[in-house]
Amino acid sequence: MSDQVYQDAITRVRRIGESAGVNNEVIEALMHPMRTMVASLPVRMDDGSTQYFTAYRCRYNNALGPTKGGIRYHPDVNLQEVQALALWMTIKCAVVGLPYGGGKGGITVDPKKLSRMELERLSRSYVRQMADVISPDRDIPAPDVYTNERIMGWMMDEYEYITRKKAPGVITGKPLSLGGSVGRDDATGRGAYLCILELEKKHNWKPEEITVAVQGFGNGGYHAARLLHDRGYKIVAISDSRGGIFSSNGFDVPSIYKEKQATKQVKAVYCTHSVCEQVEHTAISNEELLELDVDILIPAALDGVIGGHNVDDIKAKYIVEVANGPVLSDVDDTLHNKGIHVIPDVLANAGGVTVSYFEWVQNRSGYAWDLATVHERLEKIMSESFNRIWDLAHSEGRSMRNAAYTHAMRKIGEAIEAHGTQDYFSMRD
Ligand SMILES: NC(=O)C1=CN([C@@H]2O[C@H](COP(=O)(O)OP(=O)(O)OC[C@H]3O[C@@H](n4cnc5c(N)ncnc54)[C@H](OP(=O)(O)O)[C@@H]3O)[C@@H](O)[C@H]2O)C=CC1
């Protein structure tokens, strides 16, 4: 799938851009990634051998500001996927009004097979190769799939060693002790949760009557499930890379998280104090989870999981995309025509980059905010962005994805125009 992912991403941009009458110059600018760096990272393994890993960093478009986006460690990472992810970051930052362009990075690696020291050497090697590309004013990485705050800490440390100066704003999602922000840990899931709260208000939902299935139980999926569970939503299905569990009664999310921490697997348990007991459930595959008859489906793992192969079997009423790119563009219309509402990734998972922006602002001003301030400002941005896109979708008869892309392309177009076409193209470093 991931070989086509970039083609799929630019096809969607062109289709929506043309239907919304976006200036062709803007559409063309979004067809062309500004610069993608590919590197081979030599890493000394614990047994003394050297292995080479392919690494990428794509700075897709910087019309709105320095490029911003996470770094993914996964065996399927490739050039196409990184470019698609960087394009989605470009759209996402514009959707929520951040002063950033879009970028993304990745390494083709299975991090579960590396020791902690190998992982650290790999991460430092990445920064050594990309040190001329990243900087607080130019390109600012963050975590994505199978990277975390510890890896961000190593990367920042390596960057500061190379540049011989403190530069906390070079990377976000860092440990708090290195200038990370409170509230970045659950920001992606919280952003999606805040979108669902907006839906709840519009539809007068009673949370206990709303069923939710979550694919992927990592940073994004877990926190979205936790917050929804705390509010009373019924989380009837959860999965990770090894498969999933289903119960129409709903699961106790904190218990499942506790067990996942201990055993690395999603298991159907209910925990009291120190004892976790199995609860009645059905084991399901990740494919089956996507096809459940639920009110809200939250894909929170990888891209391309909903497409022509399964769209006829999708029964959820809402799809809230915590993952980047879970729905392929050629089924956008089918879902819309089936009456399935999609809250697109470029809005639903924008809480992560929004709090990354807060972290960067705090680093640059040298003044740390408290959690209440982070939450209040995140809520404001998510709520305003959601409603802006909702209003555009409903006033122009578009899907939420179509409206989000249209809004973003208009914003990027204004910036390109304001740069002055000549200067914009010559400043594309
Ligand atoms: N982290 C962030 O701030 C942001 C993340 N996102 C997007 O959210 C998605 C998840 O990222 P994040 O939560 O950070 O990643 P994590 O690495 O924290 O978690 C990934 C989760 O997905 C599971 N998973 C991996 N492969 C599969 C599979 N084939 N089927 C089902 N589940 C699978 C993993 O299972 P296991 O635990 O078994 O390995 C794990 O539970 C990605 O698309 C990412 O781009 C979007 C915006 C911001």
Ligand SMILES: O=C(O)CCC(=O)C(=O)O
């Ligand atoms: O926090 C960030 O800067 C980017 C997070 C990310 O990679 C994403 O939103 O997909």
